[in-house]
Amino acid sequence: MLSRSLAPDMAPEAIAAVDRRLADIRAAHGVAIPFAIESGSRAWGFPSPDSDYDCRFIYVQPPERYLSLWPARDVIETPIEGDLDVNGWNLAKAIRLLLNGNAVAIEWLTSPIAYGVDERFRAAFLAFAEQAADRDRVARHYRGLGYAHQERHLREGEPIALKKLFYMVRPAAALRWLRLRPDAAVAPMRFQTLMAECDPPPAVARIMDDLIARKAVTRELGAAMAPAEILAFLAQEFRLADETFGRRAPRLKAGERERADRFFRDMLDHVWRERPNRDMG
Template sequence: MRERAQGETSRHIGADMEAGIVARIDDRLARVAREHGVTIPLAIESGSRAWGFPSPDSDYDCRFIYVRPLDHYLALHPHRDVIETPLDAVFDVNGWDLAKALRLMLRGNAVVVEWLTSPLVYGADTAFRTEFLDLAGRAAERSLAMRHYLHLGERNRRTYLADPADVPLKKLFYALRPAVMLRWLRLNPTRAHGPMDLPTLVAETDVPANVGAEIVELLARKAETRELGRAALPDAIARLLDSEFDWAREASRVAPPAAREAARREADAFFRATVRRFDGT
């Protein structure tokens, strides 16, 4: 494998992240790069830690995007477009090929954009992250992103919050974050994606004071205890969930533009330039 292009890198590890576990994740990433012969221009934390509502026992969910050498993309039999590593007791490390990440982004998968905006970064090539995020801002389709969060939020609403008199409070967050993301999109009609973490979303969406107070209390409790227990679904939060899901259900019915060839061409150009850059040619 040719020596890859060197660029400025960034890293941001949260103060509450255990140094020993972070070091093991770093080692796992280095082994992936070495054993698979790939470059990893982005490795971030996903899951509850990056979403802003970790518990004391929250696992670590490292996700990464990787780039293979140019010759691998020219092979008659393509390599798999995912790399999965063995599950550890406290962390997991898995990643997507750049081509897969780009295709999913174009199809409205908001997970890719969340990785690009994660506040917790094990390592990121600054230019790669900036250029990919800029591309997503132009090429990601707003209505598809809304459908993504609507599907995610409503699925969790049905699965865990069907009986408002008795809900697992820990699961409430998995319906609440999509709802507040949809509220952010409603208030920012020219944008296709918002901040990843719940506290920032709440701060930027001017939720009603009673809803904000409920969320702050739940976040504080979740940060201090491994098990929140069960309780009635707070009425203010239930109204927020239902109103934002109702809005998104109507708003996302607008069909995305049929002609998205420009976005595909731009994604193709980014893919080719990135592969060449990290291949060293």
């Protein structure tokens, strides 16, 4: 059985639409989907009343299809319809991205909202991530994400759409969380947990708590000048990240590639060989 964990404010008709879309993908592409979760603002912990449903999944092809001389695309994308967005990555792609420090691949594993998750698959993938994810690579991802959002949304002397603050504070908080934990590389996905565990300045915590509460009951937070406390927090954490983490992502070592290959083969066995009669749906 795949486990489910859904938020009480999620619309039943949207959940049913996601389930239908996943069933159609399994049938049309002949793949197993042992992992389907919610990403975006609902999973991060700061949804609005009209937030989209952003289902993300990892799919696994039958083993023989990984041996083809002409491999298929490593993503499955479906049309965005209304507030429904359902897309996924091939298991092989998810592993490669994780090894390269893509924090999205890591965050999916800790999503609190699950449409259908094989918990053994998730636990194994999370254990692999905790061993294989490189802190410098992950930090490089968050640093690039933070700088990109600042460049896109911050203009000196101009107001900012307040909801955009979440997309700048999240990577800064993740960098702080990593900096305070020298032996860790997998930061929490849920924003409230991330903020609590990174222990930001009290003023920053108060501002973001207020924005979360307001965002939960309104479709539009409006625009205002970015609070000075938030700007100072961003500047400090990105500066400290530049000083703490390597600027260049280290190359993968032979041992890392071999460990990734073993994990990949183990997951193929788990999904397609160990339980051949089990519906991975």
